[in-house]
Amino acid sequence: MLDGATPSVLDVKDLTTTFKTRVGAVHAVNNVSFNLKAGELLGVVGESGSGKSVTMMSLIGLVPSPPARVTGGPVMFEGQDLLTASNEQLRKVRGARIGFVFQDPMTSLNPVFSVGFQVMEPLRKHMGMNKTRARARARELLDLVGIPDAARRLDDFPHQFSGGMRQRVMIAIALACDPKVLIADEPTTALDVTIQAQIIELMKDLRDKLGMAVIWITHDLGVIAGIADRVLVMYGGQIVEHAPVRDLFANPRHPYTRALLLTVPNVRGERAQRLRVIEGQPPILRAAPTACPFRDRCEHAFDRCSRENPARRLVGPVHDVACFWDPETGASSDV
Amino acid sequence: MFDDSTSRRKLVCVSGLKMYFPIRGGLLRRHSGDVKAVDDVSFDIFEGETLGVVGESGCGKSTCGRAVLRLYDLTAGTVLVDGIDISTMGQGALRKIRPVMQMVFQDPQACLNPRMSLADIIGEPLVEHTRLSKADRLARIYELMDAVGLNRDFANRYPHEFSGGQRQRIGIARALALNPKFIVCDEPIAALDVSIQAQVVNLLEDLQKEFGLTYLFISHDLSMVRHIADRVAVMYLGKIVELAAREGLYRDPKHPYTQALLSAVPEPDPVAHDTANRTILTGDVPSPSNPPTGCNFCTRCPQAMEICRQLDPEFREVEPGRFVACHLFNENETAG
Numbered sequence: 324m325l326d327g328a329t330p331s332v333l334d335v336k337d338l339t340t341t342f343k344t345r346v347g348a349v350h351a352v353n354n355v356s357f358n359l360k361a362g363e364l365l366g367v368v369g370e371s372g373s374g375k376s377v378t379m380m381s382l383i384g385l386v387p388s389p390p391a392r393v394t395g396g397p398v399m400f401e402g403q404d405l406l407t408a409s410n411e412q413l414r415k416v417r418g419a420r421i422g423f424v425f426q427d428p429m430t431s432l433n434p435v436f437s438v439g440f441q442v443m444e445p446l447r448k449h450m451g452m453n454k455t456r457a458r459a460r461a462r463e464l465l466d467l468v469g470i471p472d473a474a475r476r477l478d479d480f481p482h483q484f485s486g487g488m489r490q491r492v493m494i495a496i497a498l499a500c501d502p503k504v505l506i507a508d509e510p511t512t513a514l515d516v517t518i519q520a521q522i523i524e525l526m527k528d529l530r531d532k533l534g535m536a537v538i539w540i541t542h543d544l545g546v547i548a549g550i551a552d553r554v555l556v557m558y559g560g561q562i563v564e565h566a567p568v569r570d571l572f573a574n575p576r577h578p579y580t581r582a583l584l585l586t587v588p589n590v591r592g593e594r595a596q597r598l599r600v601i602e603g604q605p606p607i608l609r610a611a612p613t614a615c616p617f618r619d620r621c622e623h624a625f626d627r628c629s630r631e632n633p634a635r636r637l638v639g640p641v642h643d644v645a646c647f648w649d650p651e652t653g654a655s656s657d658v
Numbered sequence: 659m660f661d662d663s664t665s666r667r668k669l670v671c672v673s674g675l676k677m678y679f680p681i682r683g684g685l686l687r688r689h690s691g692d693v694k695a696v697d698d699v700s701f702d703i704f705e706g707e708t709l710g711v712v713g714e715s716g717c718g719k720s721t722c723g724r725a726v727l728r729l730y731d732l733t734a735g736t737v738l739v740d741g742i743d744i745s746t747m748g749q750g751a752l753r754k755i756r757p758v759m760q761m762v763f764q765d766p767q768a769c770l771n772p773r774m775s776l777a778d779i780i781g782e783p784l785v786e787h788t789r790l791s792k793a794d795r796l797a798r799i800y801e802l803m804d805a806v807g808l809n810r811d812f813a814n815r816y817p818h819e820f821s822g823g824q825r826q827r828i829g830i831a832r833a834l835a836l837n838p839k840f841i842v843c844d845e846p847i848a849a850l851d852v853s854i855q856a857q858v859v860n861l862l863e864d865l866q867k868e869f870g871l872t873y874l875f876i877s878h879d880l881s882m883v884r885h886i887a888d889r890v891a892v893m894y895l896g897k898i899v900e901l902a903a904r905e906g907l908y909r910d911p912k913h914p915y916t917q918a919l920l921s922a923v924p925e926p927d928p929v930a931h932d933t934a935n936r937t938i939l940t941g942d943v944p945s946p947s948n949p950p951t952g953c954n955f956c957t958r959c960p961q962a963m964e965i966c967r968q969l970d971p972e973f974r975e976v977e978p979g980r981f982v983a984c985h986l987f988n989e990n991e992t993a994g
Contacts, residue, residue: 370851485942486715515714515878517939520922524938542852545924549931568928586856588885590908590923591930598860598885601853604821 332503332536333359333382337395338406340374340381344390350608351377353560354395359504364530364537366551366568368544368583372605374560375540379506382406383421384413401503419449422497422535426509428489432481438465438492439477445499464495469525487518491525498529508540523550544587548572553641556580559606559616562635566642576644578621615646623648668738669840669872670703670726675735677718677725681947693947695721697896699735700973703840708866708873710887710904712880712919716943718896719876720764723842726874727759728752739840757787757836764845766825770817776803776828777813783835802831805868806861823854827861834865842874847882859886880923884908889979892916895954896946898973901981912982914961953985961986 340352352374359365369375380386382398382405396406401420405413417423425431432441442461446452452460458477465473468491481489490510497505507526511519527550530537541547547554547568554571556564556579564577575581585599603620615621618628627647635643676699678692696718703709711719724730726737728744736745739759744752763769770779780799784790790798800810806827817825826846833841843862847855859882865871877883883890884904891901892915900913911917921936939958944950950957956966965985973983 370853487942515943516880516922517714517918518942519924520936520938521940523924543924544852544926548926548928549924572926572928583852584926586853587926588881589925590881590884590920591925594884594905597863598856600856600860602857604823605851605853 329360329363331358332361332400334397334399335378335382336397336399338378338381338393338398339395340377340386341392341394342390343392347609350611351391351560352381353608353612355557355560355562357555357562357565359536359538361503361536362530362534363552364527364539364550366547366554367538367540367557368542368547368554369557370542370605372608373557374608375557376508377560378557379508379538379540383417383506384408384410385417415449418445418497419500420503422500422502422505424490424493424497424505424507424510427513428486428493429481431493432489434481437478437480438484442477442492442495442499445496449500460499461495464499465492467498467529468492468495469521470495485518486514487521490514490518490522494522494525494529498533498535501533502535504536504538506538506540509542510539511546512541512543519546526550544583556583559612560608561612561616561632561645563617563646564642564644565635566639570639570642574639574642576638576642576650577617577646578623578648579617581650582620582622621648623653666704666706668702669705669740670874671736671738672702672726673700673736675699675722675725675737676733677721677730678733691947694896694949695946696725697946697949699893699896699898701891701898701901703872703874705839705872706866706870707888708875708886710883710890711874711876711893712878712883712890713893714878714919714943716895716946717893718946719878719893720844722893723761723844723874723876727761727842729761757783758838759840759842760833760836760838762826762829762833762841762843762846765849766822766829767817767849769829770825772817775814775816776808776820779817779828780831780835783832787836798835802834805834805865806831821854822850823857826850826858830858830861830865834869837869838871840872840874842876844876845878846875848877848879855882862886880920892919895943895949897954897983898981899955899983903979906977906980912976912980912987913955913984914959914986915955918958918960953983 336356338352338355342349342351355378367375377386381393393406397404398406439461442464443457446457446460461477462473470476470488470491484492511522514522539550551568553567555562556577558579564580575584582601586601588598601620606616612632614630615628615633618624633645633647635645637643675696677696678694680689681691681693682688683690699722711722713719725732732745736743742755744755777799780802781795784795784798803810808827847858850858866873875883875886887904889903890907891898894915900916911920918937918939925931937960941958944957952967952969953971956962963985971983971985973981976982976987
């Protein structure tokens with residue numbers, strides 16, 4: 324389904340984000356490049372602090388600057404570079420052309436406004452609809468995301484909705500202006516598994532129906548396996564592996580990805596006697612990377628890993644990895 | 659492996675446990691109802707085993723764990739720990755029993771006092787319950803730090819200097835300080851990253867072997883519970899709907915809720931995902947202050963029958979060591 328012919332809707336080149344803090348700089352995102360094709364679902368996996376959220380926030384100007392400094396680029400979206408775009412221009416993109424769904428639906432909805440008002444807000448601001456039309460559209464949207472009795476529930480407030488229903492409202496708001504790209508940042512992490520399954524089905528369904536491209540950020544490899552077309556694995560503020568989902572799970576190349584897949588216990592299949600562990604802690608990104616961020620926890624690390632930060636190299640048609648080690652030969656690759 | 663369970667000693671016996679929280683409303687704060695957080699729950703925990711409790715948020719699993727340790731005054735039911743009935747015991751007597759039963763909390767950030775050093779935190783139970791001299795206490799603190807894999811040099815540091823996984827180790831060391839027999843682990847890994855979760859779970863398993871501990875392991879993570887627990891109880895809306903040995907439960911779940919719960923867990927395998935036939939439950943969990951009549955699960959159950967809406971199913975043993983609360987397994991009713 325993903326071939327070279329499908330056009331990119333979003334093209335990110337060398338995005339770097341640094342935060343200035345009182346105790347020094349934090350290099351949260353380092354030279355991240357990726358593209359997003361029309362209609363695809365791109366999964367981004369990583370642990371907390373791996374830079375997955377900051378990457379997405381940076382590219383549409385949602386990180387406060389200062390303390391953040393976003394450099395690199397360009398980030399091309401619909402013919403304009405989002406990094407050099409003015410606030411005015413960005414405002415027309417955010418919430419309209421690029422929609423967002425955040426992790427916690429309780430804190431991202433305003434408790435003092437009705438749900439209807441909040442769904443209507445982007446419609447009136449971005450699409451210039453009047454109240455009656457916006458309300459009719461809001462009702463359609465709530466219907467679309469599977470909220471029963473939508474017409475009546477428009478006047479309810481966020482606290483009257485359950486967690487799963489609130490997340491549906493968030494999705495309705497994100498979809499209001501018919502975005503090209505939807506960025507979902509851990510949209511199911513705060514939800515229970517049975518509700519998570521509902522939201523995942525809904526998102527797949529909506530993607531097929533509306534044809535938007537989705538970036539789905541999560542730390543849950545199970546979720547990724549179920550929904551993504553392509554996956555970016557992030558560690559220490561960098562993309563360490565990038566592959567189509569089946570490739571990634573069948574043939575993981577980066578030691579971090581491999582370890583991650585082994586650490587996660589399963590509800591089906593064989594039960595491991597003992598869990599595999601990735602020893603140590605994720606790095607604190609105090610300086611710009613001059614070495615592989617995973618080297619201290621990597622079982623295959625050798626000298627070169629602490630001298631040089633491996634660049635991403637192709638190991639398959641759309642599969643690349645930032646690592647010197649080669650799982651087939653067990654030797655370091657000479658690039 | 660399950661046949662010998664009858665001969666094993668029961669360390670914790672819970673029967674008919676109810677924990678209701680009153681809802682008060684109006685000017686006079688009149689009692690207008692109850693949140694039935696735990697509603698008639700019975701189970702035993704054998705010495706040296708891990709009983710996993712799984713369920714979605716609000717199902718009462720944490721309340722159940724806290725009630726078993728008498729962190730609440732129970733609404734009804736009895737709890738026996740090591741043969742002693744603690745269900746109506748006064749605070750003074752309870753305090754003497756506390757060393758036997760300890761707890762590891764979910765959020766290692768919130769359960770550690772930020773103004774106490776690591777040695778003070780781990781040493782606090784020793785100060786409260788023992789008469790060790792200062793030197794002996796420090797020796798014990800070091801011993802505990804070794805046991806949970808914390809560097810002795812960290813003894814004078816404060817909680818904020820540690821990562822989430824290390825903080826959880828501090829919480830575990832504190833729980834171990836008084837040589838407990840029974841530990842309730844309330845979502846001990848929920849706040850941690852996947853790569854750190856495995857470290858903490860392995861540590862808990864090692865400590866269990868070393869000190870012969872018995873765990874009540876509360877979690878919403880079905881795959882982790884499968885890894886650590888010997889037997890598993892599945893809770894829904896304040897009740898245990900199924901209780902069985904780990905392998906049986908995961909291989910052949912009986913209760914429709916257990917089936918749906920297991921099928922909702924996303925599998926880290928894209929091929930299996932495409933072929934999987936999953937049950938997706940509709941709707942949300944009803945409010946525990948106003949549970950449905952009949953079976954609590956009848957509003958979402960794909961196999962609900964007429965009787966489910968009228969009669970609460972009994973929690974009965976359908977196979978040796980396997981308990982299910984569902985009308986589907988009540989032969990008298992389904993055969994007729």
